[in-house]
Amino acid sequence: MASRAKATIFDIAREAGVSKSTVSLVLQGSGLIRPETAVKVRKAIEDVGYVYNRGAANLRKAHSNVIGMVINDLTNPFFAELAVGMERVFQSAGIVPFIANTAENPVRQEEVLKSLMEQGVAGLIVSPARGTTPGAFRRLEIAGLPIAFAMRRLPESRIPVIAPDNHRGAYLATAHLVGKGHRRLAFFGGSSDLVVYHERLGGFREACETLGIDARDALIIEGETNRKGGMACLETSLAMAEPPTAALCFNDAVAFGVMLALRKRGLEPGPDFAVVGFDDVVEAEHYMPPLTSVAVDSAGLGERAAHVMIKMIQSRTTRAEDHIGAVNLVVRESCGPDRRTQKRPAPTGAAT
Amino acid sequence: MASRAKATIFDIAREAGVSKSTVSLVLQGSGLIRPETAVKVRKAIEDVGYVYNRGAANLRKAHSNVIGMVINDLTNPFFAELAVGMERVFQSAGIVPFIANTAENPVRQEEVLKSLMEQGVAGLIVSPARGTTPGAFRRLEIAGLPIAFAMRRLPESRIPVIAPDNHRGAYLATAHLVGKGHRRLAFFGGSSDLVVYHERLGGFREACETLGIDARDALIIEGETNRKGGMACLETSLAMAEPPTAALCFNDAVAFGVMLALRKRGLEPGPDFAVVGFDDVVEAEHYMPPLTSVAVDSAGLGERAAHVMIKMIQSRTTRAEDHIGAVNLVVRESCGPDRRTQKRPAPTGAAT
């Protein structure tokens, strides 16, 4: 069941009784072709079962319409949403977007980048893998390829970034905790090899300072960025002489872990220990209790990143302004009632 | 900051003082080249900052090393795992895998397929979008392109399928419910436009028959395949004159919805109403109560699918045997104690 020889524009030309050039022009939707001719050619295209050879076209044109999206972890819906948002706008702009996953592995990332380059991409949007070295994109930059970072940035890089306002999100969440009457707070999970960690921790710290929380009462406990990490952080903190009463978590997974660990100890997330997450993944809303979290519009950031990339390609530049996306604290029930008044406020819906 | 003119094999040849052919041979790792020459050429490749032009190579070779993976919903970790599994084996086989998302939209799928064809893929693995018409792949089949379906199949298609044993999974889950003493069971969620639905429902029905459950006691309630659908199914069933006491859910999302709805009515999932999910997503283990579910090895199926595709390409065929992957009932706590003895069994861990 071998494939029949593929039809080329030459076959179309013969079928339609015109020259190759005319066919090519029709394919490109040029206005130079007489309508009857175009119709005739289009019919021939159908008849011979033609499929456009983009490789051949790109070879001649020297710039392709495919762009690469390099994602650190596709199995994480947070990043999958980002990819899907980007894909949506590229698709409708007639650009072919290819998604590649690096599984948070810089070596894989290197390979993926190489593949994409060989494929002749016109641009690259990447959410860099953890542990990416600052020089990893040097060669691509020198080659003049438009690159943008999405969601994550690299320290000391001049590549444009599209990311959420992590600092502000952490600030808002921390302020919410303080507003609830908490005076001894913790920041749970994450580690300093992630730029995002510094951003979120920075917001936490600034809120503590601004709102008069003593630095000794702002505990920072690093840990894995998953449920296990959250559980460990909680245990560590409760073993202290003066445990915190509330925690801002690096992300929702950590927050889920904290709530799990609380339950295991017979403590009620909310009334007994307040917890706030970050990212507002879908499960946050359906957890028990529903998790207060900082919502980040992944898909929206993806769309924005795609637009930035399209503009970079069109204006033949590798520079663009950073875009910091708005964030939004979604208040649910994981922070319990107000501790100062000790009165339960009227139940409120999610503040979307 | 325009890109410098790209180096070609001609530049390398000049730099190394050999001919283009020699460079090409070195690039392909041919054993025909004297080692010293190869070293010299490789140095030149480095020096001129060469990047291989795969498009040009494919044009000449007439068969590419890129394959396309078309996924119905990348934001669903269940399918993302599948993609990641495939990617892993392709990557290490020196094949460039590109992931595309159709967002469960047959029109998008059509576009994506077209793009991939134009890109000259050597093969295609697809998890078809819901509502895909049987003829959607006719053209590609005629063109002789190797195609495999993963996770989902199309009715009346001869394209090989790599999918979990949905029938057996549903059978096992149903038998578990019956073993717990339930005599009036329901199948919640899903609809008949999905082949997977028929497979799972078939397993449910066979188990009921085999284990002596009267057909009138095997309720089937269709619904959306998400939390909302699950909630609706539960409400519908409880409104019946003789409500079921247990349900097998089309997937875990439906099961989560059922548990949510039970809680809302003040009922305890498990003791008051037994629920089993399907897919065993990560949250299943961490739910309250932990959800009993049928585990499907998505990543493993992805790897298998990739191997099948590689074999198809190598043997230049469009045919391959179907592969039905083993499934595994993971018993947790959402089915409560045994209803016949009314004694609570000793708590057991997850049977992985």
Add this chain to the structure above:
DNA sequence: CTGAAAGCGCTTACAG
């Protein structure tokens, strides 16, 4: 072991 030449399927000036 290495080189000269043709050709993969397109696009792009250039004529007409």
Add this chain to the structure above:
DNA sequence: CTGAAAGCGCTTACAG
């Protein structure tokens, strides 16, 4: 408006 010709960057027989 349409055609003839060159060329994009490779690989592949074919000589030597």
